[in-house]
Amino acid sequence: AQTVTQSQPEMSVQEAETVTLSCTYDTSESNYYLFWYKQPPSRQMILVIRQEAYKQQNATENRFSVNFQKAAKSFSLKISDSQLGDTAMYFCAFMFAQGGSEKLVFGKGTKLTVNP
Amino acid sequence: ETGVTQTPRHLVMGMTNKKSLKCEQHLGHNAMYWYKQSAKKPLELMFVYSLEERVENNSVPSRFSPECPNSSHLFLHLHTLQPEDSALYLCASSQSTGRGGYEQFFGPGTRLTVL
Numbered sequence: 390a391q392t393v394t395q396s397q398p399e400m401s402v403q404e405a406e407t408v409t410l411s412c413t414y415d416t417s418e419s420n421y422y423l424f425w426y427k428q429p430p431s432r433q434m435i436l437v438i439r440q441e442a443y444k445q446q447n448a449t450e451n452r453f454s455v456n457f458q459k460a461a462k463s464f465s466l467k468i469s470d471s472q473l474g475d476t477a478m479y480f481c482a483f484m485f486a487q488g489g490s491e492k493l494v495f496g497k498g499t500k501l502t503v504n505p
Numbered sequence: 506e507t508g509v510t511q512t513p514r515h516l517v518m519g520m521t522n523k524k525s526l527k528c529e530q531h532l533g534h535n536a537m538y539w540y541k542q543s544a545k546k547p548l549e550l551m552f553v554y555s556l557e558e559r560v561e562n563n564s565v566p567s568r569f570s571p572e573c574p575n576s577s578h579l580f581l582h583l584h585t586l587q588p589e590d591s592a593l594y595l596c597a598s599s600q601s602t603g604r605g606g607y608e609q610f611f612g613p614g615t616r617l618t619v620l
Contacts, residue, residue, distance in 0.1 A: 393547070422606050433508075434595070434611040441606065480548070486605040490536065490560040493609055495548040 391416045393483050395496035402471045403504050409456075410466045410499045412481030422484040423457065423464045424493070429477040437479070440464065471503045507531055509612035511596050517618045520586060526615045528579040528596030536601035537579040538609060539571060542593040554579060555601050586619045593617070 392415045402408040414423070425437040440448045440457050447455050452469045468475055481496040509530045518524050530537060539551040553561035554573040568590075570582040579596055593616050597609040 433613045436608045484605050489603045490553045491605045497547050
């Protein structure tokens with residue numbers, strides 16, 4: 390079975406500082422994709438960053454970057470220069486193809502609060 | 506309208522009621538999904554439609570009945586629900602290739618409360 394574990398239910402960080410959110414996953418699939426999604430309070434879930442498992446280079450999107458350790462099945466998210474608007478639930482997710490469709494398996498999420 | 510829209514945004518219903526949730530995507534995608542989001546639990550995939558055919562039903566109780574009349578619209582028909590069905594129901598869409606890789610775009614959700 391595919392599982393995603395986010396071991397930090399809640400985190401807080403001061404504005405302008407850096408924070409890292411942890412994620413580990415378990416799979417026997419060889420071809421898969423990893424995502425971090427952000428769900429601000431009472432707002433829509435949006436994609437933060439995406440990583441293909443076959444790529445060794447870590448993905449980066451502006452202030453957001455990942456540390457992808459394939460052998461360890463670890464996929465952490467680093468947020469640099471944290472902003473108040475980064476306050477949200479962050480979900481790590483794992484995608485694989487099965488039976489002609491694509492399945493997205495989510496972790497329980499980490500609630501991040503950015504303090505002024 | 507852009508992206509993925511859902512109506513209603515909030516719904517309160519009794520256990521004997523019948524109601525429907527609606528989802529519409531304006532992205533030209535070929536796959537749509539229903540998820541259930543409960544507190545303290547990971548998002549649970551309920552149904553997947555690809556090219557308007559249901560390809561996945563994750564052992565969801567029959568009191569939830571999906572309908573996908575075309576690639577842009579998705580419904581979730583509800584009847585005789587239980588209080589534990591209270592949750593945020595999210596709709597998503599994506600361009601499915603069957604091989605994975607493309608992100609799913611989510612709607613704002615319908616907050617369902619079953620009394």
